[in-house]
Amino acid sequence: xxxxxxxxxxxxxxxxxxxxxxxxxxxxxxxxxxxxxxxxxxxxxxxxxxxxxxxxxxxxxxxxxxxxxxxxxxxxxxxxxxxxxxxxxxxxxxxxxxxxxxxxxxxxxxxxxxxxxxxxxxxxxxxxxxxxxxxxxxxxxxxxxxxxxxxxxxxxxxxxxxxxxxxxxxxxxxxxxxxxxxxxxxxxxxxxxxxxxxxxxxxxxxxxxxxxxxxxxxxxxxxxxxx
Amino acid sequence: xxxxxxxxxxxxxxxxxxxxxxxxxxxxxxxxxxxxxxxxxxxxxxxxxxxxxxxxxxxxxxxxxxxxxxxxxxxxxxxxxxxxxxxxxxxxxxxxxxxxxxxxxxxxxxxxxxxxxxxxxxxxxxxxxxxxxxxxxxxxxxxxxxxxxxxxxxxxxxxxxxxxxxxxxxxxxxxxxxxxxxxxxxxxxxxxxxxxxxxxxxxxxxxxxxxxxxxxxxxxxxxxxxxxxxxxxxxxxxxxxxxxxxxxxxxxxxxxxxxxxxxxxxxxxxxxxxxxxxxxxxxxxxxxxxxxxxxxxxxxxxxxxxxxxxxxxxxxxxxxxx
Numbered sequence: 199x200x201x202x203x204x205x206x207x208x209x210x211x212x213x214x215x216x217x218x219x220x221x222x223x224x225x226x227x228x229x230x231x232x233x234x235x236x237x238x239x240x241x242x243x244x245x246x247x248x249x250x251x252x253x254x255x256x257x258x259x260x261x262x263x264x265x266x267x268x269x270x271x272x273x274x275x276x277x278x279x280x281x282x283x284x285x286x287x288x289x290x291x292x293x294x295x296x297x298x299x300x301x302x303x304x305x306x307x308x309x310x311x312x313x314x315x316x317x318x319x320x321x322x323x324x325x326x327x328x329x330x331x332x333x334x335x336x337x338x339x340x341x342x343x344x345x346x347x348x349x350x351x352x353x354x355x356x357x358x359x360x361x362x363x364x365x366x367x368x369x370x371x372x373x374x375x376x377x378x379x380x381x382x383x384x385x386x387x388x389x390x391x392x393x394x395x396x397x398x399x400x401x402x403x404x405x406x407x408x409x410x411x412x413x414x415x416x417x418x419x420x421x422x423x424x425x
Numbered sequence: 426x427x428x429x430x431x432x433x434x435x436x437x438x439x440x441x442x443x444x445x446x447x448x449x450x451x452x453x454x455x456x457x458x459x460x461x462x463x464x465x466x467x468x469x470x471x472x473x474x475x476x477x478x479x480x481x482x483x484x485x486x487x488x489x490x491x492x493x494x495x496x497x498x499x500x501x502x503x504x505x506x507x508x509x510x511x512x513x514x515x516x517x518x519x520x521x522x523x524x525x526x527x528x529x530x531x532x533x534x535x536x537x538x539x540x541x542x543x544x545x546x547x548x549x550x551x552x553x554x555x556x557x558x559x560x561x562x563x564x565x566x567x568x569x570x571x572x573x574x575x576x577x578x579x580x581x582x583x584x585x586x587x588x589x590x591x592x593x594x595x596x597x598x599x600x601x602x603x604x605x606x607x608x609x610x611x612x613x614x615x616x617x618x619x620x621x622x623x624x625x626x627x628x629x630x631x632x633x634x635x636x637x638x639x640x641x642x643x644x645x646x647x648x649x650x651x652x653x654x655x656x657x658x659x660x661x662x663x664x665x666x667x668x669x670x671x672x673x674x675x676x677x678x679x680x681x682x683x684x685x686x687x688x689x690x691x692x693x694x695x696x697x698x699x700x701x702x703x704x705x706x707x708x709x710x711x712x713x714x715x716x717x718x719x720x721x722x723x724x725x726x727x728x729x730x731x732x733x734x735x736x737x738x739x740x741x742x743x744x745x746x747x
Contacts, residue, residue, distance in 0.1 A: 262439070262576075294572070294574060
């Protein structure tokens with residue numbers, strides 16, 4: 199079983215704790231630093247998020263850039279992750295303090311690359327193009343592009359509706375010479391699983407959504423292994 | 426002094442921040458002593474200048490959300506279109522999403538550039554009575570990334586408010602990026618010598634969205650920004666084929682309706698998903714013009730009316746107290 203860590207650097211909108219049904223445990227210190235919070239008994243999925251450090255879950259983190267950068271520095275350097283196969287860093291939208299802080303603090307470690315997530319709309323890919331430029335300028339390899347919210351199959355009649363337009367992810371990959379990792383459809387079961395902190399992958403292994411996420415993960419893992 | 430002076434080191438915390446002159450990045454900076462003395466934290470003269478400049482703007486509305494991707498820019502753009510459909514009103518839309526400026530595309534203004542004149546920067550006009558400003562107009566390529574830290578973003582926002590020749594406006598709408606950080610603090614700070622009617626807060630029905638939106642609401646309360654109300658986007662989808670409704674983003678904790686009831690805030694409306702909204706935005710057209718009979722368009726129009734009523738009630742209240 200792989201050991202995976204998730205570092206949630208979305209300080210203003212930390213969603214990962216809810217999605218993993220982790221609640222608000224205390225964060226403890228050990229000799230090596232802060233102990234991350236584990237999502238499972240086997241300790242195969244570790245998480246650090248500012249969500250754990252807030253007394254009140256509705257409390258707003260109203261910080262300017264320098265304070266956000268300092269916190270992220272601590273998250274990268276002071277968390278005792280232990281042995282991990284993969285560390286995933288979830289970021290807020292943008293190309294600003296959080297993104298620069300993560301890269302600066304990870305400089306002494308190897309960053310395999312970045313996955314860029316878009317929806318099919320031009321309004322979305324228009325911003326993701328700029329994020330790709332950010333990666334190029336900061337020397338981060340683009341591992342590939344994932345297109346989320348890629349169509350909705352009506353559960354009543356099976357008609358597919360392209361609610362957020364169509365094809366933007368593949369077009370963006372072609373335009374920027376990036377790998378298109380795959381697309382994930384809109385799925386109310388995914389939305390509700392995530393809200394309720396359930397493991398969608400365990401609950402709905404026969405769904406088209408599972409198949410899509412699975413093939414994206416496999417493509418990513420083989421690309422990382424081939425390095 | 427500028428928020429990030431030209432001779433400042435790379436990690437300058439900003440001349441008006443708590444860390445000014447005191448952070449480790451300040452070592453060796455020629456401005457360190459001045460910053461550490463507190464002189465740079467005196468009220469920014471730009472605040473008064475902006476107050477004067479925007480005294481001819483009758484109503485200012487901020488569009489906020491704690492969460493990304495919920496449809497803030499889509500809403501801001503359509504609010505602007507709807508308000509400007511009254512040709513007797515002058516409307517402007519200011520996009521302060523510095524890293525992800527979507528407004529030019531949504532308003533059909535991609536590729537437009539900003540012009541300078543004696544009276545400042547000219548915004549770009551969609552119609553005679555609808556003006557737009559965005560950093561998108563200052564970038565020469567759709568691939569350009571704005572890789573700026575907080576202080577530099579704040580400086581840009583200050584310029585947008587102080588140096589754009591808005592003229593007399595009935596409505597100034599400000600579209601923001603998600604979060605509760607530099608852009609949000611700066612907008613509130615730079616508008617502190619003016620009257621801001623309030624904020625419209627956008628969410629989707631999901632708890633992961635509401636969770637962040639509650640923080641945004643706390644932010645508004647903290648900075649004493651009135652909340653006009655909440656809009657729930659992506660609120661159900663009617664299949665065009667079989668007409669059944671699906672909740673694609675299920676309101677597992679009661680959606681915006683429950684949140685508004687808990688927090689005693691007006692729910693301005695619930696906008697259903699319609700693929701033609703995304704298409705209109707991609708094509709730079711107003712969905713309200715393209716598909717006026719859509720249930721989503723009707724909800725939008727009702728929301729806009731509520732906002733107009735709120736703004737004119739505020740004027741009536743002020744007049745009756747003076």
